[in-house]
Amino acid sequence: MASPETPLKRYLIAVTGASGMIYARELFAYFKKRPDLEVHAVCSAAGQQVLQLELGLTLADLIGPRTILHAEYDFTAPPASGSFPLQAMIIIPCTMGTLGAIAHGISRNLVHRAAEVTLKEKRALLLVVRETPLNLIHLRNLTAAAEAGATIFPAMPGCYYQPQNLTDLARNFVGRLLDHLGLEHQLTRRWGEKRE
Numbered sequence: 100m101a102s103p104e105t106p107l108k109r110y111l112i113a114v115t116g117a118s119g120m121i122y123a124r125e126l127f128a129y130f131k132k133r134p135d136l137e138v139h140a141v142c143s144a145a146g147q148q149v150l151q152l153e154l155g156l157t158l159a160d161l162i163g164p165r166t167i168l169h170a171e172y173d174f175t176a177p178p179a180s181g182s183f184p185l186q187a188m189i190i191i192p193c194t195m196g197t198l199g200a201i202a203h204g205i206s207r208n209l210v211h212r213a214a215e216v217t218l219k220e221k222r223a224l225l226l227v228v229r230e231t232p233l234n235l236i237h238l239r240n241l242t243a244a245a246e247a248g249a250t251i252f253p254a255m256p257g258c259y260y261q262p263q264n265l266t267d268l269a270r271n272f273v274g275r276l277l278d279h280l281g282l283e284h285q286l287t288r289r290w291g292e293k294r295e
Contacts, residue, residue, distance in 0.1 A: 108186045109137040110280075111178050111217075113210040116145025117192035117229040119254045120153045121269040124161055126191055129273060129284060131163035136282075138162070139178055139185075141169045141209050145194070171208050178213040187223035187280055188213055192254060195230050195237050202243035214249075224249040225276060252276060260288040 110130065114123050130138045142150070142158040150156050162168060169176040177183040190197060190210065197210060201224075206212040217224040226249050230237060241251050252275075256268040274287025 107137045108135075109139065109184065111139045111141070111185050111188040111213055113188065113190045113193075113213065114140070114142040114146040114150065114158060115190060115192060115194045115197045115210060116143055116149045117194040118149065118153065119192035119227070119229040120150050120156075121265055122227060122254055122272060123150075123191045124154060124156070125266070125269045125273040125286075126189065126276065127161040127163070127166075129277065129282075129286065130166070133282075134165065138166045139169060140166050141171060141176075141178070141213070143171050143197075143208065143210060169209055171210070173209055174212060176209055176213075179209060179216065181216050181220045185217065185222055187225065188217040189225045189227065189276065189280075190214065191225075191227040191276075192229040193226045195228070195240070198226060198228055198237070198244060199240050201226070201249065202240040202247070218248050221248060223280065225252045225279065226250065227252050227254050227276070229254040250279065252279070259290065 112126060130136060140158065140162050147157060150158060200207060200211045201214045204215060206215050214224055226244060228251060245251050256272040260271060262268045262271065270286045274284055277284045
């Protein structure tokens with residue numbers, strides 16, 4: 100437990116129904132190994148469906164025993180209020196529908212509301228969008244979200260380090276997310292580093 104002088108760092112991870120659940124799996128795996136961080140999670144119904152389709156898993160399979168799980172429509176959950184401090188919120192993966200709701204301030208569920216709160220409190224909001232190709236509506240919504248303070252973090256893993264499988268790709272990508280959040284990790288091989 101953190102002392103009053105050193106408040107516990109809290110993170111909210113939201114999972115929505117886009118393809119790319121391997122990224123969410125690897126992000127939760129990282130946080131499971133960090134008992135010094137408080138993790139909250141919320142998953143949309145579509146997110147649960149895609150998790151099952153892609154990985155044969157549920158959110159309960161991904162989260163650690165210390166992760167605090169919130170229901171999709173629980174607007175009384177702590178992350179729905181700006182008085183509940185979070186270091187950052189990560190939506191991984193983020194559907195274009197979720198992006199549109201955030202870009203236009205439409206809070207239909209806890210994912211949308213928590214993102215709205217994160218932006219209004221000027222906290223870090225990382226949107227791991229996953230769609231291709233992008234139409235003009237998507238591009239305008241991405242711009243609106245970025246102008247409001249979100250960081251657009253498309254699920255575009257690099258290949259310069261010669262990944263051997265999809266897990267390598269996902270871990271390297273998650274490492275880039277963690278870099279952005281200022282969290283230490285060993286998931287990413289840096290550009291210019293020699294292969295061990």
